[in-house]
Amino acid sequence: MYVAVKGGERAIDNAHRWLEDERRGDRKVTDLSVDQIKTQLSLSIAKVMAEGSLFDPELASLAIKQARGDLIEAIFLIRAYRTTLPRFGVGQPINTDKMIAKRRISATFKDLPGGQLLGPTFDYTHRLLDFKLLADGSIDEFEPGKDTEQMFQHVTQFLNNEGIIETEETSSSEAESPDLTRQPLEIPANRALRLQALTRSDEGFLLGMAYSTQRGFGRNHPFVGELRIGLISVEFEIPEIGFNIEIAEIEISECETVNQFLGSKTHPPKFTRGYGFVFGQSERKAISMALVDRALRWKELGEVSDGAPAQDEEFVLYHGDNIQATGFVEHIKLPHYVDFQAELELIRKIRKTAFEAKKG
């Protein structure tokens, strides 16, 4: 006796209740607070803010809690919220020269004005599990020195002065800096649009792409000219009052790579640049982004493409968004039985014809 597949609605309701129960977990353990996430999981928050394209540590923390720590799910929550917000204008260009950096390093110069500032980095930690953290060990407070309260000139500026690195062209109009979240992505994209797409691309995707260039798939000989992390202010011009006001102070990571360039028919030999800019402390992604940015620039620099994946604008820009990717990859778990039925009928028919031909 066939029982019609009814009850989808009740099944969904129950799934939601079960999910909530599992999210909360063992009730004997204290509920995780959004404040705890905000202050102690700041690198997760950085990822959610960067890939969600919304700088709001509080909402990012809430999303991480609601998503049970699944960061792509959290990014999705932030994106779905962000899209409901009105866009009330374009901020002033951010000047990272004015950053109050907590970390600033250069791999191209041993020393330089302002010096190298390591900041709170994992770099030289030995990756040994710290079992003290299993117990509630208290941690001494750290007071950073005066070094951290200064602004640093950009390292590439020293190369600029010598004319040995390409100068960046700044885009001045809105047409030159389109908004990826308000217009459909169309290829070819200009660099501003590419950088927008890269900064909200999945960190893992960019990491893999960047790594592939280092292994020869579109090699671009990078040095980390400078990596800096710190606070910068965001300003917005209010037309009614006619001047800029500071609307936020945000933490960002910026990476400028200096890349070898032997020259081409159109450009004399000089160093070229790759650029990475990401919300929060996300230096792995900032470096990856700079490498991929440089790889994508082959056409405008008059280079010959190797045909490598990281040099392929359409490939990189269409496949780096983890919210698009996760939705489409996972949608194949939705019912497809109508299509499967059509395939079944077709395969049966073709097989029948083939068997008959064999017999005949």
Next chain:
Amino acid sequence: MSNSEEDFNFAYLDEQTKRMIRRALIKAICIPGYQVPFASREMPMPYGWGTGGVQVTAACLQETDVLKVIDQGSDDTTNAVSIRKFFERVAGVKTTENTGKASVIQTRHRIPEQVLSEDQILVYQVPIPEPLRFLEPRETETRVMHALEEYGLMHVKLYEDISINGEISTAYAYPVKVNDRYIMDPSPTPKFDNPKMNFCPAIQLFGAGREQRIYAVPPYTKVISLDFEDYPFEASRAEKTCEICGATNTYLDEVVIDDKGTRMFSCSDSDYCNSQKS
């Protein structure tokens, strides 16, 4: 403006976004079968789960509309339930399972069996809007092919199918030509449904959210499934009878009903099946 849920505008999207989508829809209606790029928004459901269809429906809905949502032909499949609940919540519109009573029908993978009327809008959820995509992965290339009406690649593919398998081996998302101009993907409906698109009295709208494309077939427009004179298109179905309502002309689901693999066949369109029973 907002009604059922204070935090959201009617039908979730803000009015500016709806205007942007409506402009794309009007353009799509004016150029039947042409894929219009639009600034698809992130929706509170995943890409690939109907975000394009949901945005098109949201842009079409008015407070007096009656909405029906189906997936695989049925109103009770989980994703159809989820999308219907979404619109009940954010638009507060009436919903129905009755095809004849709906003014807007959002669908995934099927066209209802009942002939649609001039007062109705059929909104399709589309995963990959480009019919040439699996022959040419680059969007930059396929857009040029459409512009030049350069469809040789598609005909070669269909020809190769016949030479290898003795017939065109596309069972769903079977390509159509609209208004003698654009080759269009009908969305992953079984090819059984293709003839229903031809000179359909209802407006047919297609939304692909992730791919940021909208396209349309206006009422009473010629929609022809691609074929060859000596291998004419055939709208195939399982050669069985619905074991619930006895219909012999509907698209059927094949259901495994015991561990021995016994099959039973019943209408995929659950509303149609119910109406035939009584």
